Amino acid sequence: MRATIIHGPGDIRVEDRDYPTVQLPTDVVVKVVASCVCGSDLWPYRGVKPTRRPSAIGHEFIGVVENTGADVTALKAGDFVIAPFVVSCGECPQCLNGVTVACARLAGWGGRDDSGVKIDGGQGEAVRVPLAESTLVKVPLAGDPDDDLRKNLLTLSDVMATGHHAALSAQVSPGRTVVVVGDGAVGLCGVLAARRLGAERIIAMSRHADRQALAREFGATDIVEERGDDGVAKVRDLLGGVLADSVLECVGTKESMEQALHSVRPGGALGFVGVPTGGAEIPLRYLFDRNITVSGGMAPARTYIPELLEDVLAARINPGRVFDVEMPLEDAAEAYKAMDERRAIKVLLRP
Amino acid sequence: MRATIIHGPGDIRVEDRDYPTVQLPTDVVVKVVASCVCGSDLWPYRGVKPTRRPSAIGHEFIGVVENTGADVTALKAGDFVIAPFVVSCGECPQCLNGVTVACARLAGWGGRDDSGVKIDGGQGEAVRVPLAESTLVKVPLAGDPDDDLRKNLLTLSDVMATGHHAALSAQVSPGRTVVVVGDGAVGLCGVLAARRLGAERIIAMSRHADRQALAREFGATDIVEERGDDGVAKVRDLLGGVLADSVLECVGTKESMEQALHSVRPGGALGFVGVPTGGAEIPLRYLFDRNITVSGGMAPARTYIPELLEDVLAARINPGRVFDVEMPLEDAAEAYKAMDERRAIKVLLRP
DSSP states (O other): OEEEEEEETTEEEEEEOOOOOOOSTTOEEEEEEEEEOOGGGHHHHTTSSOOOSOEEOOOOEEEEEEEEOTTOOSOOTTOEEEEOSEEOOSOSHHHHTTOGGGOTTOEETTSBOTTSOBOOOSSBSEEEETTHHHHOEEOOOSSOOOHHHHHHHHHHTTHHHHHHHHHHHTTOOTTOEEEEEOOSHHHHHHHHHHHHTTOSEEEEEOOOHHHHHHHHHHTOSEEEOOOHHHHHHHHHHHTTTOOEEEEEEOSOSHHHHHHHHTTEEEEEEEEEOSOOOTTOOBOHHHHHHHTOEEEEOSOOHHHHHHHHHHHHHTTSOOGGGGOOEEEEGGGHHHHHHHHHTTSOSOEEEEO | OEEEEEEETTEEEEEEOOOOOOOSTTOEEEEEEEEEOOGGGHHHHTTSSOOOSOEEOOOOEEEEEEEEOTTOOSOOTTOEEEEOSEEOOSOSHHHHTTOGGGOTTOEETTSBOTTSOBOOOSSBSEEEETTHHHHOEEOOOSSOOOHHHHHHHHHHTTHHHHHHHHHHHTTOOTTOEEEEEOOSHHHHHHHHHHHHTTOSEEEEEOOOHHHHHHHHHHTOSEEEOOOHHHHHHHHHHHTTTOOEEEEEEOSOSHHHHHHHHTTEEEEEEEEEOSOOOTTOOBOHHHHHHHTOEEEEOSOOHHHHHHHHHHHHHTTSOOGGGGOOEEEEGGGHHHHHHHHHTTSOSOEEEEO
């Protein structure tokens, strides 16, 4: 099969790999219908995160079950499934607490499972899925999903679940005022999630016309282009002299974390989902003096998917709109380039 | 009148001061019935926080209204009142959000109000209270409170409100497992607050027999004497291999913050109310990797007092048990010494 392999910074190749087979009785093999490039895939692409050896990449995909291991009964060939961005067991204390991203048997796409067996990356033609019953979410579909539905379903793998996590972590609830820092796919999904949770005012911080337009479509009531103190002043101004109840940090840099933190009112909450890079820190005294709550991390997508899926299937949310570019899998290198240069919000790859 | 003045590290004196009078139409003068020494009073006493000039000290007191300013209608002479540990206006956005400790007109006992007029400290015979209607909470009493009730009421000024804030910040709710780091009056009130909020298991980290006994009386189900990794291992062991859902940090040092943070399970919450000192920090990546929520700061005592007062008056909680020593106001220096040397959990001063 063809699969996307990262060799080093800026070096993405689509290569031949063995077609996956069931290795363990709890495995299934999924034929990928669509996958995509994540903002966090850009860290190794940019060399921010090292790539020690060529390795399969991609952690967001949807597809159809092809083969099942002997112990798999809840899934069968032909089932349409969403893969959350990590593998989880569903049985350990963390999974039972809903924190599937801290699973005792956690494994990542493109890595190895807890038996040491290799797992394929998501940006390829097929994937061996370990702990398949607890990891995958089956989508109740009659027939093939159309293009729009496919896109919507694919966002549940990561970005929509992550935007939802940011909103929950920031304690968004009906009537709250919200600021979203970051206008990537996650930030945009954060806007959508905040609207879904009943936020009254949603301020998207964005400087790109296309992203601003999508933010408004997703429910943003205001756009702020300013950054730093000017950005904070603008937020305060828009909210009648007070900062925001809830702020979603969807980038992970030092600057974005500061922007987010300084936008939270006393007693408000900051939800952060951007992987912390570049020395992003939280000064404890700043939190103490303002009673600000900080919460976040990797989204337990597996926990959220059923609830979000219901809204997708009922057409109440349309997160698939973040995919503004679609390419064949063979063009993966160009997909990374387009994302890196911010020519695309999010690129869907079709095997 | 007689009032407690701090002159510098280790130098506490009870001196003569002018008896306070109404200065502004929103003032009242309160004759102090009881006050006490706070763990945070020990920071200037120990020289951790500088004392630039002799200044009135003490921020926890209960008393009886003696005189009222022209604009005060909700309070009258003879009313029994609880003073929260800061002055707040009740009208600014922060007060309306319940975060009275971030009030736009915030002032502290022993400091100055926002008109620049001096405010007496709480450890004295009487106090001019600015913004009296919004600051003080009237206690509906028929006759004088007895000794036990006086003690219970005095804790609402700070320590019980702060323990409650720690528990709320740590998201304590029915069935949760809880660790309390710190066995001072606030930590012990944190135990009581956690029980009041329905926690199932409450582990108090304490090495002092008297405090352990009080922790158990307040609802602790387990005591852990170990510290550092051993303490974390003990918590994990007691909770069947998992860390705690909720951890209350009630000290404020680097060591106690680490102890607390390392006791939280993935997806759990840390509530911190110890004033951060000695370089206490929160590593953002640690939070991100475990989806740990961090929340806390100064307790909005004014917001919590009505709810806690109801439970005190109904004898459902007995937080006044933290006062293990009582002294006349004249012995304030000895009270500080006893607290500093940990011979007393909390000293009540009677003018």
